[in-house]
Amino acid sequence: MKILVIEDEAQMLETLVQSLQQEKYLVETATDYESALEKVGVYAYDCILLDITLPGGSGLAILEELKKQQKTEGVIIVSAKDSVQDRIAGLELGADDYLSKPFHMAELHARVKSVLRRRKFDGQPLVQLHNLTIDPEKHQVWVQEEAVVLNRKEFDILLYLVSNKDRLVSKTALAEHVWGDYIDQADNYEFIYSQIKNLRKKLKDHGAGVEIQAIYGIGYKLVTL
The missing domain is CATH 3.40.50.2300 (Response regulator)
Structure with a gap:
C-alpha cells in the first residue's frame, strides 16, 4: 500500500x-x-x-x-x-x-x-480470491490453509494485482506503486520481471487458483483459473 x-x-x-x-x-x-x-x-x-x-x-x-x-x-x-x-x-x-x-x-x-x-x-480484514487468502495488515498469504512465504516486494505486487483483479495493470503503474514514484525515471523495468517470475512460481507450486498473465509490452493482469 x-x-x-x-x-x-x-x-x-x-x-x-x-x-x-x-x-x-x-x-x-x-x-x-x-x-x-x-x-x-x-x-x-x-x-x-x-x-x-x-x-x-x-x-x-x-x-x-x-x-x-x-x-x-x-x-x-x-x-x-x-x-x-x-x-x-x-x-x-x-x-x-x-x-x-x-x-x-x-x-x-x-x-x-x-x-x-x-x-x-470492501471493509473486510481478509482478502479472498478463489482459494487465495491475504491478510493485508499482517502481510500473510495462504492458499487454502497453507501459508505462502513471500518477500516484501512479491507481497506488494500480489496485493496490488489483487486490488486490481481482472484489470490490466501497466508496468509503469506497478513499478510506481511498489517501488515508489521516482521509479518512472528508470531506463527499464527489468527488476520487475524476476519478482513476477518468483511470485508466479510460488503461486503455482501451492496450487493457487489465480494466475498472473503478462500482456506483452504493456503489463500484467491477475485472473482466476
Whole structure:
C-alpha cells in the first residue's frame, strides 16, 4: 500500500514517515501546495494524509482537485485546525476522515487501515480470491490453509494485482506503486520481471487458483483459473 503524506512541518513529517514505514507502507511526501498538487496529479496512491494549512495554498483545494480528477485515493485530513467548519468542509469535499493534532500514532494507523479496508477491500480484514487468502495488515498469504512465504516486494505486487483483479495493470503503474514514484525515471523495468517470475512460481507450486498473465509490452493482469 502506497501513502502520500502532505505535511510542511519537518518534525511531524519525519515522525509520520518513520511510523508508517514501520507498518510496511511505501511512503511518499510533499511539503507544500505546489509539490502536493503535482504529485496527486501525476501519481496514484492508496491513501493520502493531508494537512490543511500548507505553504502556497490550502489542503482543501487539493481535495477539490482530487474530486475534479475523479481520483479514488482515500484521504485523511491531519490538521492542527480542529474546527467544525474545516471538518465539515473537508468531509463534504470527499475526505474519508479527519484527525486533529496532536494524536497518537496508534490511532492514525487504525484510521489508515480502516480507510484502506473500505476503499480497497470492501471493509473486510481478509482478502479472498478463489482459494487465495491475504491478510493485508499482517502481510500473510495462504492458499487454502497453507501459508505462502513471500518477500516484501512479491507481497506488494500480489496485493496490488489483487486490488486490481481482472484489470490490466501497466508496468509503469506497478513499478510506481511498489517501488515508489521516482521509479518512472528508470531506463527499464527489468527488476520487475524476476519478482513476477518468483511470485508466479510460488503461486503455482501451492496450487493457487489465480494466475498472473503478462500482456506483452504493456503489463500484467491477475485472473482466476
